[in-house]
Amino acid sequence: MGMRIPSRPAWLLVLALAAPAAHAGLFDDDEARKAILDLRQKIELLNQQLGEQKARQADNAAALAAQQAASNEQLGQLRRSLLDLNNQLEALRGELARMRGSEEQLARDVAEVQRRQKDIQQGVDDRIRKLEPVKVSVDDQEFLADPEEKRQFEEAMALFRKSDFERAAPLFAGFTKRYPGSGYVPSAQFWLGNAQYAKREYKEAILSFRGLVNSAPDHPKAPEALLSIANCQFELKDAKAARRTIDELIKTYPKSEAAAAGKERLAGLK
Numbered sequence: 001m002g003m004r005i006p007s008r009p010a011w012l013l014v015l016a017l018a019a020p021a022a023h024a025g026l027f028d029d030d031e032a033r034k035a036i037l038d039l040r041q042k043i044e045l046l047n048q049q050l051g052e053q054k055a056r057q058a059d060n061a062a063a064l065a066a067q068q069a070a071s072n073e074q075l076g077q078l079r080r081s082l083l084d085l086n087n088q089l090e091a092l093r094g095e096l097a098r099m100r101g102s103e104e105q106l107a108r109d110v111a112e113v114q115r116r117q118k119d120i121q122q123g124v125d126d127r128i129r130k131l132e133p134v135k136v137s138v139d140d141q142e143f144l145a146d147p148e149e150k151r152q153f154e155e156a157m158a159l160f161r162k163s164d165f166e167r168a169a170p171l172f173a174g175f176t177k178r179y180p181g182s183g184y185v186p187s188a189q190f191w192l193g194n195a196q197y198a199k200r201e202y203k204e205a206i207l208s209f210r211g212l213v214n215s216a217p218d219h220p221k222a223p224e225a226l227l228s229i230a231n232c233q234f235e236l237k238d239a240k241a242a243r244r245t246i247d248e249l250i251k252t253y254p255k256s257e258a259a260a261a262g263k264e265r266l267a268g269l270k
Contacts (some may be wrong), residue, residue, distance in 0.1 A: 140220045143183030153184045169195040186216040202232040223258035
């Protein structure tokens with residue numbers, strides 16, 4: 001039976017250990033066996049440590065792979081979450097744009113409603129102003145009159161100032177019938193009488209002037225109305241009646257300018 005050759009690492013170690021022995025002398029068998037056993041234990045320990053190190057490296061590699069996989073999964077989740085957030089953001093932007101559009105339309109609708117309301121209110125105010133009495137002053141007399149009432153009187157006066165007596169007279173006459181309680185009536189009667197006088201309708205003028213004197217004796221135009229009656233009577237060749245009227249004027253309104261004018265008229269007749 002041939003001699004058994006040890007494995008390469010053990011053989012090399014044996015030679016390494018045997019080399020110093022060549023200088024010191026040969027070991028006995030017990031020491032040789034003991035050296036071999038120690039060497040084997042060291043080899044086994046080294047192999048064990050190497051195995052443990054490989055195992056640890058394998059475990060570390062597995063843990064690292066698991067950690068990398070977990071990180072990749074988290075990264076994937078983050079990417080999906082980011083995509084969802086982007087989608088939500090785009091949806092919100094679209095909704096915000098629609099809301100802004102609706103808000104702008106609503107603002108336009110509100111503005112249109114407000115404009116219409118303002119127009120309606122303006123129309124109502126205009127109608128109210130047309131119907132609401134206004135304060136007027138005519139012949140030193142102040143009173144309230146309806147806008148239409150004021151307009152009709154001023155229309156008749158405008159014609160009178162233009163010497164359009166043919167058109168002014170019926171307007172004044174119609175006014176006194178349409179608004180018998182108006183503050184304009186005494187003035188309307190006075191100017192009606194003057195328009196009739198200008199038309200040489202003396203009898204009609206006397207009735208108009210007398211209506212003023214009888215209905216509003218305190219009116220500023222009452223003294224002048226009496227003087228106008230006397231003038232109409234003079235035109236009718238009724239001097240006796242004219243003198244009586246002037247006497248009435250002087251007696252009723254002694255301090256008036258019309259009374260002074262009447263006195264001069266009487267003096268001229270003597």
